Amino acid sequence: MLENAATASGRPAPRLLAVSKTQPAAAIAELAGRGQRAFGENYVQEAQAKQAALGPASAGLEWHLIGHLQSNKARDAATAFDWVQTLDRPKLVGALARHRDPARGPLNVLIQVNIDDEASKHGCRPDQIDALAALVAAAPNLRLRGLMVIPTPHDDPELARPAFRRTRVLFESMRAGYPHVDTLSMGMSADAAIAIAEGATMVRIGTALFGARSPG
Numbered sequence: 001m002l003e004n005a006a007t008a009s010g011r012p013a014p015r016l017l018a019v020s021k022t023q024p025a026a027a028i029a030e031l032a033g034r035g036q037r038a039f040g041e042n043y044v045q046e047a048q049a050k051q052a053a054l055g056p057a058s059a060g061l062e063w064h065l066i067g068h069l070q071s072n073k074a075r076d077a078a079t080a081f082d083w084v085q086t087l088d089r090p091k092l093v094g095a096l097a098r099h100r101d102p103a104r105g106p107l108n109v110l111i112q113v114n115i116d117d118e119a120s121k122h123g124c125r126p127d128q129i130d131a132l133a134a135l136v137a138a139a140p141n142l143r144l145r146g147l148m149v150i151p152t153p154h155d156d157p158e159l160a161r162p163a164f165r166r167t168r169v170l171f172e173s174m175r176a177g178y179p180h181v182d183t184l185s186m187g188m189s190a191d192a193a194i195a196i197a198e199g200a201t202m203v204r205i206g207t208a209l210f211g212a213r214s215p216g
């Protein structure tokens with residue numbers, strides 16, 4: 001599906017992030033056995049528990065934090081993850097940089113943008129991206145890789161297209177300024193094809209991969 005949507009848009013296929021929240025470690029192991037390497041989790045503790053259950057096999061995987069990060073969890077996040085996709089305020093920059101073990105290499109960072117300016121949503125405002133990007137790029141042990149977005153959910157995913165398109169413009173402007181920026185994380189199970197057509201380089205897929213999550 002990802003290949004088809006990408007080919008239709010004339011771009012290389014995006015990376016697939018398997019969103020494994022609420023799924024047991026065994027489901028991760030099974031997908032990893034079929035070659036999937038990048039997994040997304042919403043909670044630091046949930047990721048740590050699954051990594052412990054997977055044992056040494058978890059070191060071969062790439063772990064992405066895609067849920068909101070509280071400052072008091074920054075230390076654990078800097079250790080448990082290879083990527084943090086939800087950096088949205090200056091306070092997290094120093095906390096993540098300070099707690100990242102340099103021996104593990106830089107922590108990859110995406111800035112989460114609140115593209116629809118929803119009051120209830122996490123993510124920075126579009127006009128805050130430049131200042132945050134400069135902070136991340138200047139911080140030790142962090143590597144600025146791009147942007148992440150979760151547009152307002154719609155019954156018709158087509159309605160998310162303008163938000164994806166605006167995010168792409170912001171991404172291209174960021175990419176022009178920083179050498180390591182290569183990742184635009186947008187699109188979930190319901191709207192991945194539209195996100196890919198609008199230039200996503202990474203899609204975050206949960207239910208379409210693992211089946212429906214059990215409620216609660």
Ligand SMILES: *Cc1c(COP(=O)(O)O)cnc(C)c1O
Nearest residue numbers: 019066188189204205206207208
């Ligand atoms: C849960 C989640 C996803 C995956 O959603 P699906 O609809 O299950 O594909 C992607 N991104 C974020 C930030 C999520 O919280």
